[in-house]
Amino acid sequence: MHRFIIVGGGAGGLELATRLGDKFGNAGGKRTPRAQVTLIDRNSTHIWKPLLHEVAAGSLDPFSQELPYAAQARWHGFEFQQGDLLGIDRTAKRVTLGPLLDDEAGELMPQRDLEYDTLIVAIGSTTAFFGVQGAQENSLALDTVAQAELFRKRLIAACIRAEYRTPEPGAPSTDADADAVSQRQPRIQVAIVGGGATGVELSAELRNTAQVLHAYGLHKLDPKHDIGIVLIEAGPRILPALPERVSTATAELLGKLGVKLMTSETVAEVSRGSIRTASGKTVAADLTVWAAGIRAPAVLSKLDGLTTNRLGQLIVRRTLQTEIDDNIFALGDCAACAWPGGEKEGRNVPPRAQAAHQQASFLLNSLERRLEDKPLPDYTYRDFGSLVSLGHFSAVGSLMGGLIGGNMLIEGLFARFMYQSLYRMHIAALHGWARMALDTVAHWLRRSTAPRVKLH
Template identity: 60%
Template sequence: MAGQTDGAGGTNGPRIVVVGGGAGGLELATRLGDKLGKRGAAQIILVDRNPTHIWKPLLHEVAAGSMDPNTHQLEYAAQARWHGFEFQQGELKGLDRAAKSIIVSGCVDADGTEVLPERAISYDTLVLSIGSVTHFFGVPGTAEHAIALDTAWQAERFRRRLIAACMRAQNGVGDARPQVDIAIVGAGATGVELSAELRNTAHVLAAYGLHKLDPRHDIRIHLIEGGPRILPVLKERISAATTELLHKLDVDVITSERVTEVTASAVNTASGKSIPADLTVWAAGIRAPSVLGELGLPVNKLGQVVVSRTLQVEGDDSIYAFGDCASCPWPEASSSVPPRAQAAHQQATYLFDALRKRMDGKPVQPFAFKDLGSLVSLGHFSAVGSLMGGLIGGSMFIEGLMARLMYTSLYRMHVLALHGWVRMSVDTVMHWLRSKTNPRVKLH
C-alpha cells in the first residue's frame, strides 16, 4: 500500500502538483512558488525522478566532454527552499483521477537501500511536464549497442566510452584499429550539434596528448539521416548552410539512408551499406514516456497527452500537460505545437498566468504559440539559424558570431527564469572564469 504524503503544509490554498522538472516544469514551479507558495496562497509541489536538473539542450556538450554537468546541475531541493515550493523525488507510476492523486515510486541510495517509499500525492490541480525519451522505432540492436542522450548520466557514459576508445586506438589495445568511428543516427538538432562538438573534442584531446591520432581523419564522425537532408524540420537554407559547415569539419554527412540494424561495430542501412561504428548515438526521434499511456488519459500515436488550447486534458479540467509530453493544437500551422525548448518556456509562462486566473475565477484565453525561429550550434566553430517574429517582419537567416551569441542567450534566459537577474549575472561570470582555468574538455 502506498504511503500518503500531505506535503509540507502551512497553507489552506489549493495544491498544485507539477510532475517533471525539465525546463518548463521547473520554471513553472519556481514562478508559482515565488508568487503563491511563499505567501501561503497555494501549496506548490514539484515531482521528479532525479534529484538534480540540467537543461536538456546542453547534453550534447556533456557527451562531447566540453561541459562538466556538475557545474550546470541544479539541486531541486535547494531550488524549492529558495522559491517557496516543495520537492518530492520519485517517478510517476500511476494516476487515480477519482481520488485526485498520483502514485510516485520509491527511491533507493547508491547501495540499493530504500530511502523513500512508494507514496500517493494528492492534488487539486495536476500539471504533467515529464518531457520525452528517445524513440528507437523498434530497430534491432539499438537497445544493446546505441546510446541515447536523454539524461546527464547517458551523456557522461558516452563521454567516458569516447575517451576509452581513443586511448585503445592510440595504444593498439586488443584488436583496436588505429582510428575511431562514431556514428550518429538522426540529423536533427541534437545529432548535428553533437557531430560538430565531437570534432572540437577530437582536436582538444590531441592537444592534451591523450591520443596520437589525427583529430580530423582518424576520428571519423558519420552523421546518418533517413530523409533527403539534415535538419528536416527547419528551412532548406539552414539545412544547406549547416551541411556545408559540417563538410568543412570533415563530418561524413549521409542522407537518404534508413538504419535497419545497429551492431557492436557497425550501423547497417536499408540500401545495404554497413557504416563502421565503435560508438553509436541514437538521435533519430522522440516519443512521450510510456507511463502516460497507462494513466487513462487521451494520447496520440507518439504517446503524448492530447490537450486543448488551454493545455487541459479533455474531460478533466483539473489536469494540464505541456512541453514534449503534450500534443497541443497550433491552428496557425494546422499542426501541433513543436517539441522545442521555446515552446515549453512559452507554455510555462502561459500556465503561470492561467492557473492564477483560474484560482481567482477569471476567464483564461487559449495558448498561442509564437515561433521565434530556430538556432543550431556548431560549437565554437559557428552557429546557424533563423529568427522570426514581428520585430523583423518575417524570417531572417543568421549565422556565425551573431547566431552563436543568440544561441548562448537561450540558456541564459533559462537561468534568468530560475534565479533572477543578479544570480544569472553572477553565474555567467563564474562560468566564464571557470572556462579560463579548466581544460576545454573533461578528461577523466
C-alpha cells in the same frame, strides 16, 4: 490551500514551479502562502536538456551546471518530492510515486501518494528507437546526464585503445603524403543516427573534443583523419524541421569540419561495431549515438484514461488542459497541443525549449485565473525561429522567424551569441536577471582556469 502538483522538473516544469512558488508560495518565509506548490522529479538535480550534447562531448562539466531541486524549492517557496510517477487516480485526485532507492538498491522512501487540486504534467520526452533491430541495445541515447557521461568516457577509452591498435596492413602513416592520409579509413569512428539538432550539434562538438584530447596528449591520433564522425539521416537533408537554407548552410559547415553526411539512409540494424542501412550499406561504428527521434514516456499511456497520440503525448486543448479532465494540464514535449496557423495545418506545437518556456509563462497566468474561478485563455505558440550550434568553431546556422516578421538566415558570432542567450534566459527565469549575470561571470571565470574538455 489550493494544491498544485507539477510532475517533471525540466525547463518548463521547473520554471513554472519556481514562478508559482514566488507568486503563491512562502518564498523565503516572508509571507503567508496562498497555495501549496509541489514539484516532482525522478532526479535530485536539474540540467537544461539542450546542454546534454556538450556533456557527451566533454565540453561541459555537468556538475558545474546542475541545480539541486531542493535548493531551488527552498529559495522559491515550493516543495520538492523525488520519485518516479507510477500512476494517477483522477477520482481521488491523487498521484502515486514509486519508492526512492539508493545506489545499492536499498529503499530510502517507500511508495507514496500525494493529493492535488491541479496537476500539471511536464515529464518531457525520451528517445524513440522505432523498433530498429539492435538500436536500443547497441547505441547510446542522450536523455540524461548519466547517458551523456557514459558516452564521454567511452569516447576517451576508444581513442586511447585505438592508438595502440595495430593499423591495417598497408595503411599510410601520419607522415605519408597528404592525399594518402586524407583518403585512409578512420582508426575510430563515431556514428550519429539522426540529423536533427541534437545529432548536428553533437557532431560538431565531437570534432572539437578530438582536437582537444590530442592537444592534451590523451591520444596521438590525427584528430581529423583518424577519428571519423558520420551523421546518418533518413530524410533527404539534415535538420528536416528547419528551412532548407539553414540545412544547406549547416551541411557546408559540417563538411569543412570533416563530418561525413549520409542522407536518405534509413537504419535497419545496429550491431556492435557496425550499422546496416535499408539500402544495404554497412557503416563501421566504434560508438553509436541514437538521436533519431523522441516520444513521450510510456507511463503517460497508462494514466487513468487520459488520451494520448501515436507518440504517447497527452492530447491537450488550447487551454493546455487534457481532453477529459479539467484538473490536469500538460506542457512541453509530453503535450500534444494544436498549432493553428502553423507552418503546416494540423501540426502540433514543436517539442522545443522555447515552447516549454512559453507554456510555463502562459500557465502562470492561467492558473492564477483558475484560483479566481475565471475562464482560461487559449494558448498560442509564437515561433521565434531555431538555432543550431556548431560549438567551439563559431559556426552557427540559425533562423529567426517571429522576431522579425519573416525568415532570416544568420551565421557566425551573432548567431552564436543568440544561441547562448537562450540558456541565459532559462537561468534568468529560474534565478532572476541579477543572479543570471553573476552566473555568467562565474561560468566565464571557471572556463578561463579549466581545460576546454573534461579529461577524466
